[in-house]
Amino acid sequence: MGKYMRTLKTLREIALEHSNVEQPDLASMARELGRVVHQDSQALAKRLTPLRNRQHGFERWLLAERSKPAISVLVMAWPPNHLTPVHDHAGLWGLEVTLLGALEVQSYARDPVSGTLRMQGRDWLGPGDGTWFEGDENHAHRCRNLSNHDMALTLHVYGGDLTQFFAYEQVEPTGQWTSRLQRSTIAGRLQT
Numbered sequence: 594m595g596k597y598m599r600t601l602k603t604l605r606e607i608a609l610e611h612s613n614v615e616q617p618d619l620a621s622m623a624r625e626l627g628r629v630v631h632q633d634s635q636a637l638a639k640r641l642t643p644l645r646n647r648q649h650g651f652e653r654w655l656l657a658e659r660s661k662p663a664i665s666v667l668v669m670a671w672p673p674n675h676l677t678p679v680h681d682h683a684g685l686w687g688l689e690v691t692l693l694g695a696l697e698v699q700s701y702a703r704d705p706v707s708g709t710l711r712m713q714g715r716d717w718l719g720p721g722d723g724t725w726f727e728g729d730e731n732h733a734h735r736c737r738n739l740s741n742h743d744m745a746l747t748l749h750v751y752g753g754d755l756t757q758f759f760a761y762e763q764v765e766p767t768g769q770w771t772s773r774l775q776r777s778t779i780a781g782r783l784q785t
């Protein structure tokens with residue numbers, strides 16, 4: 594089996610191993626995943642070519658899942674310019690690392706009383722860069738593929754199965770935030 598087949602397996606193993614405790618050290622998980630992404634960038638690009646060429650819009654692919662301690666690992670495919678709504682992660686901890694391309698991530702904090710969301714910062718994630726959040730129901734973010742013409746691919750690790758979450762939208766002219774429940778779908782399972 595070529596190296597390009599093993600890289601996804603290595604990322605999967607790192608995610609499973611680091612999350613084998615109730616409160617994983619997300620910074621060190623992100624660092625280790627980032628190191629493999631840098632080291633094996635060509636192999637990874639080759640392995641992910643079928644996902645980049647599918648042209649099926651935004652897709653989530655399952656790489657691993659476990660129930661105790663709960664974790665799900667996904668690869669997401671981002672068409673050029675794809676922008677998510679502002680969304681939460683159902684109170685799960687989470688981590689995302691760019692595999693190919695570049696994303697912008699705007700982080701928000703939600704006031705649990707008023708329901709207002711306030712932007713806290715903005716990060717740009719190139720290959721191997723990561724961002725993470727602890728299990729906080731009031732954390733939200735919005736992500737965008739920064740490229741006008743290339744697909745981006747990212748790796749996501751969550752402390753559970755993120756089947757539903759809330760998307761938030763600011764309604765004019767009052768500027769009030771509304772939320773609606775979203776269900777996430779899986780395009781398929783990735784073999785390693």
Ligand SMILES: [Fe+2]
Nearest residue numbers: 680681682734
């Ligand atoms: Fe997210």
